[in-house]
Amino acid sequence: MISEVIDVALLAMLWIISLQVIFTRSELTAIMVFGAFSLICAGLFLAMGAADVAFTEAAVGAGVSTLLMLNALRRCGTDRCNSSRRGVIDIRALALTGVTGAALIWGTRDLPGVGLADNPVHLHVAPRYLQASFDEIGIPNVVTSVLASYRGFDTFGEVVVVFTAGLGVWLILGSGKRNDGKADEDE
Amino acid sequence: MSDDIILRIVGKFLIPLVVVFALYVQFHGEYGPGGGFQAGVILGAALILYRLLFGDAAARKAVSPRWLRLQAAVGVLLYGGTGVAGILLQGQFLEYNVLLTDPINGQHLGIILIELGVLLTVSATITALAYTFSADSEEHLSDPQVDASSQSDQLRS
Numbered sequence: 001m002i003s004e005v006i007d008v009a010l011l012a013m014l015w016i017i018s019l020q021v022i023f024t025r026s027e028l029t030a031i032m033v034f035g036a037f038s039l040i041c042a043g044l045f046l047a048m049g050a051a052d053v054a055f056t057e058a059a060v061g062a063g064v065s066t067l068l069m070l071n072a073l074r075r076c077g078t079d080r081c082n083s084s085r086r087g088v089i090d091i092r093a094l095a096l097t098g099v100t101g102a103a104l105i106w107g108t109r110d111l112p113g114v115g116l117a118d119n120p121v122h123l124h125v126a127p128r129y130l131q132a133s134f135d136e137i138g139i140p141n142v143v144t145s146v147l148a149s150y151r152g153f154d155t156f157g158e159v160v161v162v163f164t165a166g167l168g169v170w171l172i173l174g175s176g177k178r179n180d181g182k183a184d185e186d187e
Numbered sequence: 188m189s190d191d192i193i194l195r196i197v198g199k200f201l202i203p204l205v206v207v208f209a210l211y212v213q214f215h216g217e218y219g220p221g222g223g224f225q226a227g228v229i230l231g232a233a234l235i236l237y238r239l240l241f242g243d244a245a246a247r248k249a250v251s252p253r254w255l256r257l258q259a260a261v262g263v264l265l266y267g268g269t270g271v272a273g274i275l276l277q278g279q280f281l282e283y284n285v286l287l288t289d290p291i292n293g294q295h296l297g298i299i300l301i302e303l304g305v306l307l308t309v310s311a312t313i314t315a316l317a318y319t320f321s322a323d324s325e326e327h328l329s330d331p332q333v334d335a336s337s338q339s340d341q342l343r344s
Contacts, residue, residue, distance in 0.1 A: 051219075052220045052221055052222065052224075052225055055220070055221060055228070056224060056225055056228055059225075059228040059229050059231070059232045060228050060313070063232045064228070064232060064313055064316070064317065067235060067239075067317060068316065068320050068321075071320045071321040136290075136294070137291070137294045138291040138295065139218075139294075139295070139298070140218055141216065141217055143220070143222075144217055144298065144302075145298075147222060148222070148298040148302060149283060149298060152270075152281040152283075152297075152301060155301070156266055156270065156281065159262065159263055159266055159304065159308050160263060162308055163262070163308050163312065165312065166259050166308075166312035166316065167259075169316060170256060170315065170319070173319050174319070
């Protein structure tokens with residue numbers, strides 16, 4: 001009962017925040033409200049028992065990406081988006097969004113219920129991991145066993161993806177400051 | 188860079204706690220939720236907070252961009268190296284059982300090593316992204332041409 005109340009409250013806040021993002025007049029407000037959106041999402045993940053995901057969402061979604069957006073806004077300036085089309089409703093965009101949203105809602109009818117033990121996703125390899133991981137790996141947290149050991153190769157791929165993303169940013173934008181170019185020359 | 192004394196004092200108090208929490212998430216990942224990715228983003232957020240409060244110069248003095256690049260590469264190498272060590276010890280890539288004589292201890296060692304690699308790479312990349320995207324915005328606004336030419340110099344070198 002109490003968990004339903006928490007879920008509904010968090011979802012209601014998400015709904016209010018989304019409306020706020022759509023109707024706000026200032027880009028700065030929109031970015032800050034998006035940060036709050038991520039924080040509420042982190043709360044939702046926590047309510048679903050996924051504390052790891054909640055950590056990441058709070059740190060990356062609410063913290064780092066809000067900062068990146070603010071920096072982008074500071075570079076672009078706040079005045080360039082003040083278009084005169086405010087208040088004009090684009091029928092095509094409205095129709096596209098409406099049809100997509102309706103299709104998504106219709107699609108949820110085929111989804112299995114949330115958190116049921118006999119959902120397809122829980123019947124494949126999950127029972128084996130749950131039963132054998134403590135004997136094979138010896139640590140209580142099955143999530144860590146799966147991530148680091150059973151699926152270590154996938155996690156390696158993720159780390160390489162993160163590294164490659166950083167590498168791309170360094171190569172294209174440099175490390176940010178002009179005098180850092182001097183540090184590069186002696187390499 | 189903030190001149191607000193309240194933010195600075197609270198930040199001074201909070202940043203060490205955030206770093207310790209990141210280490211807790213890292214080393215407690217066997218028992219509680221968390222691991223290398225979570226610890227990495229929390230540590231990165233702490234460094235970014237430090238940079239916001241105490242300015243670019245202080246942050247570069249504490250953690251230089253060059254160090255960050257090194258750290259990110261070392262993380263990937265540590266992860267990959269743990270995998271290759273499994274091959275050298277007559278196992279398979281990323282097979283931790285062969286790292287030590289007892290397979291369970293080998294699993295523990297392997298997981299600790301690769302989680303450390305994840306922590307190094309993720310925290311360095313997150314921090315470096317913030318360094319790169321938030322650098323020198325005043326110069327960019329005031330003097331775009333000079334900046335563009337210096338950037339193309341950087342690309343050429």
